[in-house]
Amino acid sequence: xxxxxxxxxxxxxxxxxxxxxxxxxxxxxxxxxxxxxxxxxxxxxxxxxxxxxxxxxxxxxxxxxxxxxxxxxxxxxxxxxxxxxxxxxxxxxxxxxxxxxxxxxxxxxxxxxxxxxxxxxxxxxxxxxxxxxxxxxxxxxxxxxxxxxxxxxxxxxxxxxxxxxxxxxxxxxxxxxxxxxxxxxxxxxxxxxxxxxxxxxxxxxxxxxxxxxxxxxxxxxxxxxxxxxxxxxxxxxxxxxxxxxxxxxxxxxxxxxxxxxxxxxxxxxxxxxxxxxxxxxxxxxxxxxxxxxxxxxxxxxxxxxxxxxxxxxxxxxxxxxxxxxxxxxxxxxxxxxxxxxxxxxxxxxxxxxxxxxxxxxxxxxxxxxxxxxxxxxxxxxxxxxxxxxxxxxxxxxxxxxxxxxxxxxxxxxxxxxxxxxxxxxxxxxxxxxxxxxxxxxxxxxxxxxx
Amino acid sequence: xxxxxxxxxxxxxxxxxxxxxxxxxxxxxxxxxxxxxxxxxxxxxxxxxxxxxxxxxxxxxxxxxxxxxxxxxxxxxxxxxxxxxxxxxxxxxxxxxxxxxxxxxxxxxxxxxxxxxxxxxxxxxxxxxxxxxxxxxxxxxxxxxxxxxxxxxxxxxxxxxxxxxxxxxxxxxxxxxxxxxxxxxx
Numbered sequence: 001x002x003x004x005x006x007x008x009x010x011x012x013x014x015x016x017x018x019x020x021x022x023x024x025x026x027x028x029x030x031x032x033x034x035x036x037x038x039x040x041x042x043x044x045x046x047x048x049x050x051x052x053x054x055x056x057x058x059x060x061x062x063x064x065x066x067x068x069x070x071x072x073x074x075x076x077x078x079x080x081x082x083x084x085x086x087x088x089x090x091x092x093x094x095x096x097x098x099x100x101x102x103x104x105x106x107x108x109x110x111x112x113x114x115x116x117x118x119x120x121x122x123x124x125x126x127x128x129x130x131x132x133x134x135x136x137x138x139x140x141x142x143x144x145x146x147x148x149x150x151x152x153x154x155x156x157x158x159x160x161x162x163x164x165x166x167x168x169x170x171x172x173x174x175x176x177x178x179x180x181x182x183x184x185x186x187x188x189x190x191x192x193x194x195x196x197x198x199x200x201x202x203x204x205x206x207x208x209x210x211x212x213x214x215x216x217x218x219x220x221x222x223x224x225x226x227x228x229x230x231x232x233x234x235x236x237x238x239x240x241x242x243x244x245x246x247x248x249x250x251x252x253x254x255x256x257x258x259x260x261x262x263x264x265x266x267x268x269x270x271x272x273x274x275x276x277x278x279x280x281x282x283x284x285x286x287x288x289x290x291x292x293x294x295x296x297x298x299x300x301x302x303x304x305x306x307x308x309x310x311x312x313x314x315x316x317x318x319x320x321x322x323x324x325x326x327x328x329x330x331x332x333x334x335x336x337x338x339x340x341x342x343x344x345x346x347x348x349x350x351x352x353x354x355x356x357x358x359x360x361x362x363x364x365x366x367x368x369x370x371x372x373x374x375x376x377x378x379x380x381x382x383x384x385x386x387x388x389x390x391x392x393x394x395x396x397x398x399x400x401x402x403x404x405x406x407x408x409x410x411x412x413x414x415x416x417x418x419x420x421x422x423x424x425x426x427x428x429x430x431x432x433x434x435x436x437x438x439x440x441x442x443x444x445x446x447x448x449x450x
Numbered sequence: 451x452x453x454x455x456x457x458x459x460x461x462x463x464x465x466x467x468x469x470x471x472x473x474x475x476x477x478x479x480x481x482x483x484x485x486x487x488x489x490x491x492x493x494x495x496x497x498x499x500x501x502x503x504x505x506x507x508x509x510x511x512x513x514x515x516x517x518x519x520x521x522x523x524x525x526x527x528x529x530x531x532x533x534x535x536x537x538x539x540x541x542x543x544x545x546x547x548x549x550x551x552x553x554x555x556x557x558x559x560x561x562x563x564x565x566x567x568x569x570x571x572x573x574x575x576x577x578x579x580x581x582x583x584x585x586x587x588x589x590x591x592x593x594x595x596x597x598x599x600x601x602x603x604x605x606x607x608x609x610x611x612x613x614x615x616x617x618x619x620x621x622x623x624x625x626x627x628x629x630x631x632x633x634x635x636x
Contacts, residue, residue: 098511098513099511099512099513099516100510100511100625101510102512102516102519103516191526191527192508192522192523192526192527192528193508193510193522193526193527194508195508195527195529195627196625196626196627197626197627197628197629197630197631197632198626198627198628198629198630199630199631200630220548221550223546223548224543224544224546224548224549224550225543227539227542227543227546227548228539228540228542228543229539230539230542232538236546333626338527353525353526353527353531354527354531354532354533356527357527357528357529357530357531357532358531358536358539358540361527361529361632362529362627362629362631362632363529363530363631363632363633365539365540365543365549367631368549368551368552368631368632368633369549369550369551369631370631371551371630371631371633372550372551372630372631373550374630375592375630376589
């Protein structure tokens, strides 16, 4: 494939992110033309999170969502597989399915009645015989199909036939995903439905924060949330940020996570009941046993993660999973859902769902303050000076010796911007390299130097 | 409450409540709105009974034949799904001075109307439906409008404002929340 050329050349895109000096050109968050390129080059070629398998448990169950700004339908097939196709009729471009979710035997466009089966095949065109040319072929006019792959319950899709398979794309990030998805052989299931809300900010603020920003949580952003979760007889004077932990940057792909180490997991965040479930007892012991060959799971505390570009989640009982759907350079829709170990006791599932609403949701005591910060940043970036003065991304720059070999992959200190630099480096590559020949991860020829 | 009941109209009684009861409950709601619109959040928490379930289910776009499943069921999360204890935590956060979503403080206006009251088998306990429009204006130019309906269970109480809120189910007239957060109370 070759890129459409615009005012942004490969060299000018490279100049936007300076990982050696640790500087970001703020226009990556505001420029309309860059945004249009993102839709093509990032969202048109990356594996994007759509939902969880258990959103569509039965054949004909569907969920409508987006890949970038393109509407898609995710449907459970008769054979148990999941298909994802463009939620757009090829006749005049109407959205084929207009409900958020449900069960269907077929989808009929409400404009002129073109009908599709649950696999997205065009099966009926009204007045076909009477009005269409004899060589009109329905099989040529089905909606575009996306590639679909599932990683331990999470459903991802990709428009690009040339992109590497999902496992290759996830690179060496999977052990960290497993801390949420693979604690039990039973896997996970979704609780409730998708919560959606609108934040007038660029999608990268949200995605990068969940990838690599424990810093905001340890400093000023979420003090009110800590107050909300404290027992009645304690106040903020007991709040001490944990200073021990790591962040992980994937070898390829700009995925990242961060986690605390050797700390109480924190009933402040998840409540005492869920905290206990995650730190002792049979479910914890099982998770420890399943994961200990990959990492000392039992030593990990609160954690955050992003799979590039816009899939983020919080393991360790917070268990919110979301896609930051881009809606222009200045707006996102957050589509968030909650997952839980499928074999967890019902009281844990119920409590985890309640705690999630209390903490990491539109009205959550943590998340409401993120919404405030990102909006204010986006407002300020309207200014000329705001757009031309670089933003600082230097934390952890050139700091050596923070890798912890007990954990898989390349790790650094929990308060670092190594992951942010990796996230934006991969963004630059996606935006500037038109061919997977250069972009795809190269076969591992050297072991990671510890 | 079955979630499919939320789709249907409030089941009003055949006979109207007394003018006095109607007046008392409307006055209670107006006073409650005053507390919320003037940042008296701890006093507002005082209106909750200790067994309150404060719940705002998520509302989905559904085809007509599946409208019975428009709302998420109880226990399946929501926009709010709170007990007295978690509401206490929320209010503590709100008055902490570090709840940046509401500091600087928003300007809100709670308009409450369409109040209908059913007496229940429990003495001094009422099922009440009301409509609301909550307007929030914050910072320099942010404006949010949250319209919807509240289905409450109120209990008459000694002292205070005369009633306690034992249940509040909030049906918001939005599927995707059109605001950057939900840091207002209803």
